[in-house]
Amino acid sequence: MNMSLFFAIFSWALGGLIVFYSVFFFKDRKRKALFFIYAVLSLLLASGAFFTDNIVYFLVFWGSLLVLLYAILGLHSLLTASKALIMVGLGDFCLILGIVFLMVINKDASMSHFTPVPTDNFFNITTFLLIATGAMAKAGIFGFHNWIIDASETNPSPAMAFLPGCLDKFLGIYLLIRVCRDFFVVNDFLGVIVMATGAATILLAVLLALVQHDFKKLLAYHAVSQVGYMILGIASGTLIGIAGGLFHMLNHTIYKSCLFLGAGNVKYRTGRTDLSSLGGLGKLMPVTFACTLIASFAISGIPPLNGFVSKWMIYQSLIPTGMNWVSGFKIAFLIIAMFGSALTLASFLKVIYSVFLSRRAKEIKPDVKEAPFGMLLPIGIMGALCVVLGVFAINLVVKPLFEPILGGQILPLGFWNPCIATWIILLGIIFGLLIVLIGKIPLKKTSQFIGGEKLSGGNRVQGTEFYLTIKETAQLGFFYAISAKGAFNFYKWTTAVSRGFARFFYYCVDRFINLITDGLGKLVFVISVGFKKLHTGLLDRYVAWIIMGLIIITGVLFRCLNFMQ
């Protein structure tokens, strides 16, 4: 088992599940064939990128995927697609430059001939940063994330699960691991920079996710936030960190696809994704509810699910072994990562409550049915995977997969035995159910407890409102205020900065030169005014000129003849 094979197998497996789901989701849509063509083509190109040894071919596969990203997003909104093209394109051009430099350093295009380059001079450091930026931009870190959020509004769930949720993460993380392990010897300073990017991504994206009102948009912010964990693990430079990052990527694609597809099910049956107008779907769509619940717990890192294991491995990689200046940063990142995890749980409680548990909204008809079997099967499989990969993580994934891939023993320290814990949890649930069923204890209904507030009449309590108070807290209020003004809209920043430079060059260089050129051109015309007057187009004038010329020439000739004599 090598890394390329691992990436290829899982991208096909998960991509295949999503495509299978989309067959049912897009059943009634027009132009659906294009989506499938693009999807399969993307998977093929991604496999090409994973398997190729020539870095130019890699770049071709990688860049072609950008064009396909534009095409897939463009099926629903070309404007969002162009935003994605610009943001990811910025990363891709960084990557192209980085790879050009890397080829210059190694004097070769074959990746297997590359030896890890030390990051000790300016040129090598620039090269590393360029390639890392390209990789992280593809994975969708904070800063290159705006298009993901926009796409979640304009594009259907399967497309979201497929691209930013699944394929882009695979590619970005694949390249990041290669960069950090095979291409460069990352020094402490660069490691901290990359880890800081990861930590910032976790925190900022999850804070923004907390206040979203739209199911898909909230998921999109989490898709950004989770990348931070992977980057944190990989950039820590330890074997367990890289394994954790890899595992987290796999887990992320599983539970995030599950969540996106769950949102797709909700949208398919109710036609809405707005959290405040959903509610009470838990009874109407029990399978979707169960899978979404599992995936939500997995993304929040609750044991014994898979998200917990990978996060645990990442945390462990951040626990410093010695004391130097890096360890302080590592501890700070560890705290941020844990805090981010708690906030993730908080925001998913809101989703679970608003969509599935709260009282049914007026807009939802009571006869909403569960999604068709073809759409339940993929999320069922993904939900089951969340449990299986969590419970049997060590024996099923870490030992047989990651140890050969990364070539070393990975020992998660102080790891508890999840099998026993799972049995206990399961037994607890079964006993509880038995007691309820056998004892015929009537289920008691109590009134809702909303922070001690008394509610008037039959008002429905919306999950979204409850979270609005976060916005108003003094410390975070500022953050949300500047975010609302577009401080984190890096797409806008990029275009605005480019426009500023463009103005400068246009007026100071181009218009200036044009002015001079025009002036000189006009000068030619001014000079030629006198000559123009000689050309009137009248025959008698021309005859006069000819005779005058003849006289002059004859005179000159006579003078010459006189000289010769």
Next chain:
Amino acid sequence: MGFEFLFQADKLAIFMASVSGLVSILILIYSVSYMSGYSHKLEFFSFISLFLASMMGLIFSANLLLMYIFWEITAFCSWRLIGFYRGEKELWRADKAFLVTFFGASFMLAGLALVYINYGTFDFNALKGQNASNVIFILIMAAIFSKSAQLPLSSWLPDAGIAPTPVTALLHAAVLVKIGVYAYVRIFTDVFSVSEEARLWFMGIVMFSCLVAAMCAFLSNNIKRILAYSTVSQLAYIFLGFMVNTAAAVSAALLYILVHSVGKAGLFLAAGIVEQKTHTKDLSRLGGLIKPMPVVAFSFLLCAFSIIGLPPFGGFFSKFYVVFATAEAGYRFVASLAILTAFVTLLYLLRFFNHVFLGDIKTPVKGRVPFGMGFVVLICGALSLLIGVFVKYPIGVTDCISRILVK
């Protein structure tokens, strides 16, 4: 002596002639239906034919003087072609184009005189391998820059967008501006050798005009001006490749000539359809044209991706190899600027596409797109993609040429 009326056909000349011939044929097919409404279209066709003939003469000429004569004939033709519409503004712009290119060409004439004084011949074969002094280089470069519209002699090209579209496509994209590039590779890569210092200075000018023109394209609101600035910016990559002067760079630059001719011709012809069907060139008054002309929009996108340099389109390979060869020769900062400009290219071409083809329809479209015009644009788009997918074959050709040119 080098005054003979002598032609030669080597691999470089044949490559150049086939590229410009291919694109010219496409543009001529397009112009048959584009020009059908004008009463004095005979003038157009006769001057286009003269122009193409002199272009071929220039490509195959075997001495400097013959090259100069054809050079001026093309300038004369382009003067009449730009001033095809007889308005006050059109005539002034045509005069401007002629004056600027002639301004450059007069320097070239002085340069030719110096060549004759130093070496006693104009014949390419006799001159081969000589060192050109920096003065000769600068004098001839003035002409080349004026023809290929590099700063500071570039301002005529965006203004020349006033001409009928087939003319702008022919002049800006495919043929006229490539004359300067061809003259460069013929005179300074094939025949003379130039000091590295002089090349470095001009590399700086070229990269500066690359970036400035791309920025201007990002700011401009006239669809033809955007594309004209884009031409200035893209030609700089070709010059960059030749100025780096390694075998890989020259090969990449030759590939760039092919890719850019096809892609930019497609963009101009698509813009021409937009202009003819809506009678406006203003970006802010256009929109939503993807509905009435989907094929044009699609082809435009293909050509644009190629010009931006996204894989697997042809533009990616040419741009990537130019940048790689530049970095490999040690000019890393220049390579970074080239990539930065590529990103700006992405910005302005997408801005063009989004404004013209997406959103709400602001100016209604009159009539359907004639088959001949839409078809040609589609061919340009398809070729842009095919060159990239089967890049092995054109690269084989350009490698073969560059191995002869650069020892």
